[in-house]
Amino acid sequence: MPVTIRDVARRLNLSVTTVSRALAGYDDVAETTRQRVITAAREMGYMPQYAARQLRRQRTETIGIVFPTMGTRFSDPFFGEFMAGVGDEASRRNYDLLVSVAPAGKSEQDNYQRLVNSRRVDGFVLARMRIEDWRIRYLLHEEIPFVSFGRSETDEKAPHIGVDGCAGICELVRHLVSLGNRRIAFIGAPPVLTLSRDREEGYRKGMREAGIDVDPDLMSVSDLTSAGGYETAKKLLDYDPPPTAIIGVNDLTALGVIRAAQERGLSVGEDIAIAGFDGIETGKHWHPPLTTVYQPVYEIGRRVCDMLVAIIEGKETIQIETLIQPKLIIRQSTVP
């Protein structure tokens, strides 16, 4: 039923070889023949069957991406943007995207192994990197190409695109200090995540530069969700004296913080300054609009994919490591 290369060959009284080469753009096939082949193929709606091509070439032209889910769901717009970036670039380069959704842990590992062992993908895009990350060790060992969004200490030279979370948060602290804040709290993420460490480091650095001692009570850890930010902020606001500013490790955390502050009757931006990290679309419509450290997630997705394809296809000259400077966006959640 589906049209194969043999159907095309038969119709033109050519061999499959010639058809294959005409379509692949080899130059040892007569120009007129090539035209006939191309026309016939289009007319017949021929497209190469990937399974056959893959089997023969031992390449899939498919990129794998395993999304971490925290809990049952992942509603962070961060993922959507990132996937859109990776996906757009992939399709521009004629690659497909194989997506799994898996919680960190055993089943995550299963997912990677399955895709690797059954050779379903040519390489992986990694996100939410951990400081100590088995995925890097594993993929290096299996010699499967990969590029990550974010750095890991497991192998510093692993190809990745990172965002300078340290510099970003440091600048944010500077901004908060310039507004007169000294009791600045920081709500981090699980410490296994690299982004957590980087951003916390930015916090410490900023405080140090401002000559403010960090009060350990003002540092806590949450789970990158707005619910988590909300619960954590409630505790922070109970301290006496309470912080005059709170930084969320990402925008969703900050959203929870805003809500907690407002429940106490605080006017965010006036009574307390709150800021996040990511720069998700909706943040600018929150009340008040969120001050945040913006990272171009969609663009990073594209570049990560771009790098990965370059590695898969054995291109030289690629830069293995890129550090992007995020941009502070000041809105009314810190400035009335």
Place this chain on the structure above:
Amino acid sequence: MPVTIRDVARRLNLSVTTVSRALAGYDDVAETTRQRVITAAREMGYMPQYAARQLRRQRTETIGIVFPTMGTRFSDPFFGEFMAGVGDEASRRNYDLLVSVAPAGKSEQDNYQRLVNSRRVDGFVLARMRIEDWRIRYLLHEEIPFVSFGRSETDEKAPHIGVDGCAGICELVRHLVSLGNRRIAFIGAPPVLTLSRDREEGYRKGMREAGIDVDPDLMSVSDLTSAGGYETAKKLLDYDPPPTAIIGVNDLTALGVIRAAQERGLSVGEDIAIAGFDGIETGKHWHPPLTTVYQPVYEIGRRVCDMLVAIIEGKETIQIETLIQPKLIIRQSTVP
């Protein structure tokens, strides 16, 4: 380099056939042999290479999903939740998920055709259905299984899981009316989308039941984004007299509306009631928390995938059409 079924066979002095059948669980292979095979396979890290299996069986065990992007990005958490649902169920059933990201239009069509013609997927999950939807006609014609989230009029009997947007919005209108609102505005989505029509119908129905004539000025169309909701709401608020309540066709739209109202100095929930549709996670943390019509997107994703697999595998007894009743969640954006 990678271990094949032949390697396993050779090591055990068996034929590839026996190994294949032992692994596939056929019962015409001796139990002891089966154990030897399974052990050896595990030890050697054998996993079947999918390209070969696919080529032979002419099945991919892969599900395609083409995500609509409006503009360059899609940050609606809706997609993440839906994909998580589809993906979880897919992996439970040993299917993979092939994701493309494409704007509606020509390139969207290319995407489907490419996946179909090169036989990369066994079926499709469809979302954001249009009233007149070429995808349905196309897939029916190509005899490719599919299940959609949402209905289309192109073929009412196409398998899908729908949410009763009409009933949901109707109940919302009832709620708003019970609060004393009579000038209730509705911001819709592009009219090609089924959800747009359904929800608008719910609006009209609710108004009719309450004996309120619909003022055409109070009905507008936006693009499902918060930026769109913001711009549209600004115009609505200029009318004299302005609406006392505004319904956004989805939560993101409603977020923009909230912001527009707040910029006018209105206290949302007191001076004006605002509500949305979807029930995305973050909505409960907005200020004020959003009244919304909740639909269980993650769960629907699972069920859609479940249905699709049943169809692909030729199971009988599946219900082709399901209508889910959404749930009104009342929060402070309508009730102080």
Place this chain on the structure above:
DNA sequence: GTGAAAGCGCTAACAT
């Protein structure tokens, strides 16, 4: 410039 033939790794019909 074109064709014949081999073979990628697997499954399944058909022996034995």
Place this chain on the structure above:
DNA sequence: ATGTTAGCGCTTTCAC
């Protein structure tokens, strides 16, 4: 209970 064999659709030597 196990083995032999053919072939899925394609790419790629190699020969002409």
